[in-house]
Amino acid sequence: xxxxxxxxxxxxxxxxxxxxxxxxxxxxxxxxxxxxxxxxxxxxxxxxxxxxxxxxxxxxxxxxxxxxxxxxxxxxxxxxxxxxxxxxxxxxxxxxxxxxxxxxxxxxxxxxxxxxxxxxxxxxxxxxxxxxxxxxxxxxxxxxxxxxxxxxxxxxxxxxxxxxxxxxxxxxxxxxxxxxxxxxxxxxxxxxxxxxxxxxxxxxxxxxxxxxxxxxxxxxxxxxxxxxxxxxxxxxxxxxxxxxxxxxxxxxxxxxxxxxxxxxxxxxxxxxxxxxxxxxx
Numbered sequence: 567x568x569x570x571x572x573x574x575x576x577x578x579x580x581x582x583x584x585x586x587x588x589x590x591x592x593x594x595x596x597x598x599x600x601x602x603x604x605x606x607x608x609x610x611x612x613x614x615x616x617x618x619x620x621x622x623x624x625x626x627x628x629x630x631x632x633x634x635x636x637x638x639x640x641x642x643x644x645x646x647x648x649x650x651x652x653x654x655x656x657x658x659x660x661x662x663x664x665x666x667x668x669x670x671x672x673x674x675x676x677x678x679x680x681x682x683x684x685x686x687x688x689x690x691x692x693x694x695x696x697x698x699x700x701x702x703x704x705x706x707x708x709x710x711x712x713x714x715x716x717x718x719x720x721x722x723x724x725x726x727x728x729x730x731x732x733x734x735x736x737x738x739x740x741x742x743x744x745x746x747x748x749x750x751x752x753x754x755x756x757x758x759x760x761x762x763x764x765x766x767x768x769x770x771x772x773x774x775x776x777x778x779x780x781x782x783x784x785x786x787x788x789x790x791x792x793x794x795x796x797x798x799x800x801x802x803x804x805x806x807x808x809x810x811x812x813x814x815x816x817x818x819x820x821x822x823x824x825x826x827x828x829x830x831x832x833x834x835x836x837x838x839x840x841x842x843x844x845x846x847x
Contacts, residue, residue, distance in 0.1 A: 567659060568828045570842050572818055573768030575749070578621040579828050579844070580659035582634025582685060586612035586649025592781070594793040604784035605826075612649050614825040615781070616844070617681050619656060621663070624766075625746050627671045631764060631775055632822055633685030633697065639727060640684070654685050656697075670698040674751055675705040676777035677761045678713040682822070683728040694731045704745065706753040707738035709760020720758070720796070754779065756801035757792065763808060772817035773829070779805050781823040783830055809836070
């Protein structure tokens with residue numbers, strides 16, 4: 567498991583599963599000859615996308631960023647359509663670190679689409695229960711409302727199985743919340759109306775988790791946004807702001823979906839200063 571130390575925060579990438587989605591959908595109006603130079607594509611025009619939660623150890627707390635694909639949550643048709651080759655091994659990843667699911671204190675949900683939220687619940691004796699028994703789950707109030715009352719389009723990605731069993735564990739916020747000293751969740755909208763990014767700062771050390779506003783390293787260009795985005799122009803504006811901010815800070819940008827990089831650090835010109843590559847063994 568790859569790790570990164572940013573100030574007093576230790577980040578470890580867990581195995582949350584993998585799917586394969588249409589490359590055109592993941593890059594919107596960007597022509598394939600452009601995006602395929604930056605991110606590999608298979609014969610079905612699909613790109614590999616991890617769904618790997620980040621374990622954040624800070625100030626004696628164990629915090630997850632998003633929850634993975636979960637297990638036995640998707641139908642056979644969905645497994646095929648989403649190109650799922652591997653379901654979640656988050657619990658095994660935690661065990662390998664000497665931890666258990668009941669030691670997770672908080673789960674920070676950037677948004678609640680199925681590929682981020684299926685890991686919030688698990689099957690126990692035929693019933694769905696919280697996968698992280700003692701954790702408080704944080705998400706924006708806008709996203710939580712959308713999860714519970716999806717529209718005709720979003721109903722395909724906001725599933726009752728992912729929220730009903732954990733309804734008593736959810737804490738929502740409006741615009742911004744400080745989780746621990748220096749660690750903030752900020753409501754951005756864009757990819758979904760309730761989408762949030764995560765920022766940690768300690769002196770000169772910074773990481774920014776852009777979630778699905780910049781799901782892979784190939785989405786660094788501010789204009790390269792997803793066809794899945796509910797509000798693509800908002801995504802562009804948010805990415806402009808967050809890239810400018812992070813470049814000035816020489817921040818680390820961390821990824822949940824990227825199959826090749828866990829994190830990249832950029833300079834003020836947007837050039838790569840440092841990187842954490844994902845082991846593909």
